[in-house]
Amino acid sequence: MFHDISANMREVMRALEEQLERDQRSLRSVDTDVGRVLSLLAMSAPRGEFLELGSSGGYSSLWLSLAARAKGVTLITVDLDEKKVALARENISRAGAGNSVQVFHGDALDYATRFEEIAFCFSDIEPPEFNAKVYEKIVPRLVPGGWLVIDNITSPRIQTELLNRAQNDTRVDCVLLPFPKGDLICRKI
Numbered sequence: 310m311f312h313d314i315s316a317n318m319r320e321v322m323r324a325l326e327e328q329l330e331r332d333q334r335s336l337r338s339v340d341t342d343v344g345r346v347l348s349l350l351a352m353s354a355p356r357g358e359f360l361e362l363g364s365s366g367g368y369s370s371l372w373l374s375l376a377a378r379a380k381g382v383t384l385i386t387v388d389l390d391e392k393k394v395a396l397a398r399e400n401i402s403r404a405g406a407g408n409s410v411q412v413f414h415g416d417a418l419d420y421a422t423r424f425e426e427i428a429f430c431f432s433d434i435e436p437p438e439f440n441a442k443v444y445e446k447i448v449p450r451l452v453p454g455g456w457l458v459i460d461n462i463t464s465p466r467i468q469t470e471l472l473n474r475a476q477n478d479t480r481v482d483c484v485l486l487p488f489p490k491g492d493l494i495c496r497k498i
Contacts, residue, residue: 310348310375318371318404325368325400338365339433339460343488344372347431347458350494351376355454357428361386362417362443363460367397367410369431374406376429387413387420389434421446428455437461440493441471448480451497457481463491 314322329336339347351359351373359377364370364386377384388394394414401410413420417434421443427450432443440459447457462468462485472493475483481495 310352310379311345314375315405318406321400321404322368322371325366325371328366329368336366336368337433337435338368339372340489343460343492344369346486346488346492348372348375350456350458351429351431352379354380354428354456355452357426357452357455358382358424359384360420360424360427360430360447361433362421362430363433363435364388364397364412365393365433367400367404367412369433370397370401370410370412371404371406373429373431374401374404374409377409378406382409382428384410385413385420385424386410387415387417389414389416418442418446421450425450426452427457428452430456431458431460433460435461437465437468440468441474444471444475444495448478448495448497451481451495453497455497457493457495457497459493459495460488461490462493463487464489467491 398412483495486492
């Protein structure tokens with residue numbers, strides 16, 4: 310999957326990585342290793358819908374598009390910020406990923422309830438305090454073997470209540486990976 314990234318997509322990814330290095334606050338995107346992990350997890354997801362809450366500039370969407378394309382599904386990504394939606398649409402189009410990604414403007418918590426058979430969901434919304442709400446909306450909608458990945462669990466502060474909830478939830482197995490901002494990875498049992 311990683312060996313088949315087109316030249317256009319590599320160029321767009323590289324430009325987003327450079328922008329992220331210059332100004333983390335404006336883009337607020339995952340780093341490359343997180344993007345690669347997202348792709349691998351999405352590739353292992355069972356049949357069902359792919360959802361991304363928080364598009365930002367489309368960087369994580371591009372990584373997820375690799376798995377979506379390989380699995381023949383469409384990634385639905387949504388962001389509340391109209392400028393980020395426009396940027397994500399532009400980057401996804403320039404990268405040639407438009408056939409496997411649809412970008413919507415809207416509220417992530419609303420979109421979280423629009424799907425009933427979610428195979429993969431990545432949440433990178435702000436403020437991070439909404440993560441607990443995302444967890445409660447997505448976990449019941451995950452298909453068995455489905456994945457929920459939530460970014461920003463340890464930054465700007467550790468979300469202890471959410472971590473305890475996930476670790477004690479008999480519906481999922483979970484792990485907190487110490488990526489730059491902490492990623493909670495849950496798999497529906």
